[in-house]
Amino acid sequence: AMITDSSGNIEYVNRSFERSSGYSLDEVRGKNPRIFRSGQQPPQLYADLWQTISRGETWRGILCNRTKAGESRWECITIHPIPAREGTTARFLAIKEDVSAQRQVEDELRQAQKFEALGVLAGGVAHDYNNILTAILAHVALLKRNATLPPEAKDSVLAVEELSRRAAALTRQLVDFSRPQASLVEPIDAAALVAQLAHLLRRLVPDNISFVAHPPRGTLFMLANAGMIEQVLTNLIINARDAINGAGRISVEVSGTEIAPGEYHRHPDAYPGRFICFRITDTGIGMDRSTQARLFEPFFTTKLGTGNGLGLATSLMLIRQQHGWIDVTSEPGRGTTFRVYLPEAETRTKSAPRLAAAAPGGGTELILIVEDDRDVRTVIGVGFRQLGYTVFEASNGREALDIYRNPELRIAGIVTDHLMPGGINGVELVRLMRQVHSQAVAIICSGYDRDRLGHSGHIPANTTFVPKPVDVLALGGVLRRLLNAVAADRARADLKPVRSDLAARFR
Ligand code: ADP
Ligand code: MG
Numbered sequence: 426a427m428i429t430d431s432s433g434n435i436e437y438v439n440r441s442f443e444r445s446s447g448y449s450l451d452e453v454r455g456k457n458p459r460i461f462r463s464g465q466q467p468p469q470l471y472a473d474l475w476q477t478i479s480r481g482e483t484w485r486g487i488l489c490n491r492t493k494a495g496e497s498r499w500e501c502i503t504i505h506p507i508p509a510r511e512g513t514t515a516r517f518l519a520i521k522e523d524v525s526a527q528r529q530v531e532d533e534l535r536q537a538q539k540f541e542a543l544g545v546l547a548g549g550v551a552h553d554y555n556n557i558l559t560a561i562l563a564h565v566a567l568l569k570r571n572a573t574l575p576p577e578a579k580d581s582v583l584a585v586e587e588l589s590r591r592a593a594a595l596t597r598q599l600v601d602f603s604r605p606q607a608s609l610v611e612p613i614d615a616a617a618l619v620a621q622l623a624h625l626l627r628r629l630v631p632d633n634i635s636f637v638a639h640p641p642r643g644t645l646f647m648l649a650n651a652g653m654i655e656q657v658l659t660n661l662i663i664n665a666r667d668a669i670n671g672a673g674r675i676s677v678e679v680s681g682t683e684i685a686p687g688e689y690h691r692h693p694d695a696y697p698g699r700f701i702c703f704r705i706t707d708t709g710i711g712m713d714r715s716t717q718a719r720l721f722e723p724f725f726t727t728k729l730g731t732g733n734g735l736g737l738a739t740s741l742m743l744i745r746q747q748h749g750w751i752d753v754t755s756e757p758g759r760g761t762t763f764r765v766y767l768p769e770a771e772t773r774t775k776s777a778p779r780l781a782a783a784a785p786g787g788g789t790e791l792i793l794i795v796e797d798d799r800d801v802r803t804v805i806g807v808g809f810r811q812l813g814y815t816v817f818e819a820s821n822g823r824e825a826l827d828i829y830r831n832p833e834l835r836i837a838g839i840v841t842d843h844l845m846p847g848g849i850n851g852v853e854l855v856r857l858m859r860q861v862h863s864q865a866v867a868i869i870c871s872g873y874d875r876d877r878l879g880h881s882g883h884i885p886a887n888t889t890f891v892p893k894p895v896d897v898l899a900l901g902g903v904l905r906r907l908l909n910a911v912a913a914d915r916a917r918a919d920l921k922p923v924r925s926d927l928a929a930r931f932r
Contacts, residue, residue, distance in 0.1 A: 426438070426439045426441070426442060426518065426519065426520050426521075427439075427442055427458070427518075427519040427521075428516055428517070428518050428519075429458065429516065429517045429519070430514065430515075430516060430517075431509075431514055431515040431516065431517075433457055433458060433475075433517070434455055434456065434457055435453045435454055435455065435456050435457070435458060436454065436516070437450065437454075438450050438453060442521075445492070445498070445521075445523060446461065446490070446492050446493060447492045447493030447494050448493050452493075458519075461490040461491060462490065462491065463489045463490055463491040463497045464491075465489045465497065466488065466489055470486070470488075474486065474504065478504050478506050478517055479506075481506050481508065482506070483503065483504065483505050483506070484502075484503070484504045485501075485502070485503045485504075486501075486502060487499055487500065487501050487502070487524065488500055488502050497525075498523055498525050499523070499524050499525045499527075499528040500521040500522065500523055500524060500525075501521065501522045501524045502519055502520070502521045502522075503519070503520045503521075504517055504518070504519045504520075505517070505518045505519075505520075543723050543724075547599040550599070551596045551599035554592075554596050554599075555593070555596050555597075555892070555893075558589055558592055558593045558596060559593075559844060559871070559893060560844075561585070561589045562586065562589050562590070562593070562798075563844050563846075565582055565585055565586045565589065566797055566798055566846070567846060568582045569582055569583075569586070570846075593893065595733060595735075597892070598733070598735050598736075598739060599735065610648050610649055610650050610747055611648070611649075611650075612646045612647070612648060612770035613646065613647055613648075613649050613651055613654075613770070614644065614645075614646055615640070615641050615645040615646065615647055615679050615701050616640040616641055616644065616645065616679075618651060618654065619638055619639075619640040619641075619677065619679055620640060622638075622654075622655055622658060623638040623677070625655070625659075626638065626658060626659065626662045626677070629659065629662050629663055629666060630662065630666050630675060631666070633671060633672050633673070634666060634669050634672065634673045634674065634675055635673075635674045635675070636674075636675050636676075637674075637675075637676045637677070638676070638677040638678075639676070639677070639678045639679065640679060641679040641680050641681060641701070642680070643681075645679070645680075645681050645701055645769065646769065646770035647700075647701040647767045647768065647769055647770055648747070648748075648767065648768045648769070648770040649701075649747050649749075649767045649768075650747060651898075651902070652896070652898070652899045652902065653743045653744075653746070653747060654703075654767075655898065656739075656740070656743060657740040657743055657744060657765060658677070658703065658705070658765075660736040660737065660739065660740045661705045661740065661763050661765075662675060662677075662705065663736065664736060664737070665705060665706075665707035665709060665761070666707075667709075667728065667732075668707055668709025668710050668711070668760075668761060669707060669708060669709040669710075670709075670710070673707065673708040673709060674707070674708045675705070675706070675707045675708075676704075676705070676706050677703065677704070677705050678703070678704040678706075679701060679702070679703050679704070680701075680702055680704070681699065681700070681701055681702070681769060682699075682700050682701075682702045682766075683698070683699050683700070684696065684697050684698060684699075684700060684766075685697060691752075692750055692752050693750075694745065694749075694750030694751075695750055695766070698768060698769070699768070699769040700749070700766045700767060700768055700769055701766070701767050701768075701769055702764055702765070702766050703764070703765040703767075704762060704763075704764050705762065705763045705764075705765070706760065706761070706762045706763075707760050707761055707762075708759075708760040709760050709761060710757070710758065710760075711755045711756045711757040711758055711759050711760050711761055712753075712755040712757065712761060713757050717753060717755055720737050720753070721737050721738055721741045721751075722734070722738065723735060723738040724738075725738075737751075744765055744766075744767070747767055747768075748767075748768050749765060749766045749767040749768065750765075750766050751763060751764065751765050751766075752764040752766070786812055786898060786900075786901025786902040786903075786904065786905045787812040787813045787814075787901065787905070788812065788813055788814055788904075788905055788908060789813050789814065789815070790814055790815070790837035790838060790908060791814070791815045791816075791817065791834060791835060791836050791837050791838075792809055792814045792815065792816050792817070792836070792837065792838045792839070792840065792904070793816075793817045793818075793819060793825060793828055793829060793836045793838070793839040793840070793865075794806055794809070794816060794817070794818050794819070794839070794840050794841075795818075795819045795820075795821070795822065795824075795825040795839060795840070795841035795842060795845070795851075795854065796818075796820070796840075796841070796842045796845075796870075797820050797821055797842060797845045797846055797847075798842075799820070801842075802818050802820065804897060805840060805897055805900065806818055808897030808898070808900075808901065809840075809897070809900075809901065812901045817834075817836070821845050821846060821847035821849070822845060822847055822848070822849025822850075822853070822854045822857075823847060823849070825839070825841065825854060825858075826849075826854070826857060826858065826861075829858050829861055829865075830861055835862075835864070836865050837864070837865055837866070837908060838865055838866045838867065838868070838904055838907065838908060839854075839855070839858065839865055839866075839867050839868070840867075840868045840870065840900065840904065841854055841855070841867065841868070841869055841870070842869075842870055842871075843869050843870065843871035844871070851869040851870075851871065852869060855867045855869065855888055859886075863886075864911070865887075866887045866888070866889075866904070866907035866908055866910075866911055867887065867888040867889070867907075868888070868889050868890075868891055868900065868903055868904060868907070869888060869889070869890050869891070870890075870891050870892075870893050870900075871890055871891075871892065871893060887907060887910070887911055889903060889907060891903060
């Protein structure tokens with residue numbers, strides 16, 4: 426409680442006021458309560474307060490005040506005017522109650538509801554949008570093949586294609602954000618992952634920014650999903666890059682750390698245990714407090730015109746799905762550090778040799794890629810060859826069947842587009858192939874939702890759908906899992922060895 430004179434100067438504060446504000450009675454006596462203001466609320470609020478009590482009425486409201494230590498506190502405050510009586514002057518009595526904790530719970534709840542509502546909305550829109558984009562891209566592919574197009578029309582077609590791809594990338598992000606996919610977490614060697622991602626991430630950064638990635642000392646395994654980690658690191662590196670004007674430096678460091686019981690209050694999502702911490706530091710423009718308070722909000726961006734504000738919201742969601750959390754420290758003008766915490770895997774010794782060996786998703790089988798877009802086909806082909814596979818390419822269903830029917834080849838897996846010119850779509854192609862021999866696993870890449878494709882007919886066995894646009898590394902992982910799943914059958918089939926010079930003929 427606090428008592429002021431008729432012009433608002435403090436005459437008395439009680440013990441509980443001293444405790445909650447951090448000021449002693451001697452320090453505030455004679456001062457104006459203005460000294461408690463946090464500056465987070467508009468001046469009209471105080472004007473209204475003063476007018477109300479000057480009229481002799483009681484004012485009640487919530488104010489954000491600052492303690493002596495500089496912390497903000499939300500307080501529910503009631504101010505009663507005490508009229509002058511014989512021998513006394515008019516005074517004001519203020520009684521306050523700290524409601525910071527309630528405010529915080531309310532904020533979190535509101536945030537959670539916002540996420541949920543946006544998720545539903547975004548998912549619904551993105552789904553239809555993806556279908557439209559896939560159709561646009563299919564028409565663009567048809568146009569590109571048209572030899573009679575005048576050159577300036579060709580340029581426009583290419584521009585439409587590029588813009589549609591960008592729209593597709595954005596849609597993909599919306600879908601990721603709205604529909605958390607059942608994530609496969611497995612023990613991952615942090616050093617191997619960093620080594621693998623470093624060159625990918627480096628390509629996001631222009632030459633005027635130096636980029637360093639330090640793997641952890643010693644062996645560290647985390648329980649995570651490699652595809653998701655890649656996505657999160659990509660988002661964080663892009664943000665770091667965007668924050669640097671001119672020269673600068675971005676570093677990625679990985680280390681093991683322990684959160685002791687009693688120490689985890691430092692972050693609301695933290696809990697005790699052993700964790701792997703990714704530290705992404707930049708020397709960019711940094712962030713002020715108000716940006717820091719909002720940066721994980723969906724659609725919050727300061728990059729007007731270029732940002733979509735989904736990078737961090739999505740990253741946070743992905744990390745939470747893997748039972749981790751993200752911490753940020755930043756100073757305007759000096760730079761920013763993001764820390765991503767993921768649980769350490771306990772099965773260190775057991776999985777170390779296996780995971781350290783081959784690249785995840787790699788293999789040596791024969792794979793057929795069916796895709797009418799040459800650029801996409803080339804990208805997937807190069808990626809798969811790097812993973813160790815022998816790759817054949819076909820640009821439509823007919824070509825694909827010719828290769829597949831070749832008795833000297835035993836194609837172990839096909840990766841096919843769904844919508845292709847030539848009258849055979851991906852689902853049909855897989856069905857026709859299964860009539861030849863049924864060992865091959867199939868991945869159908871489609872802009873359509875798995876559910877919708879499912880309604881259009883039976884999904885062939887050992888077939889999976891991957892939404893477009895595709896990510897080659899992720900595709901490799903999916904392929905490997907399918908191949909492993911049918912490994913037992915294939916062992917029984919006693920395959921003929923394949924001559925590698927034959928493979929070369931079909932490139
Ligand atoms: P977007 O990058 O599309 O704006 P994000 O969700 O990735 O959306 O980021 C939200 C906002 O957070 C950015 O607009 C920027 O203001 C701020 N931000 C994120 N990372 C950094 C960083 N490393 N340095 C400075 N500001 C950042
Ligand atoms: Mg971003």
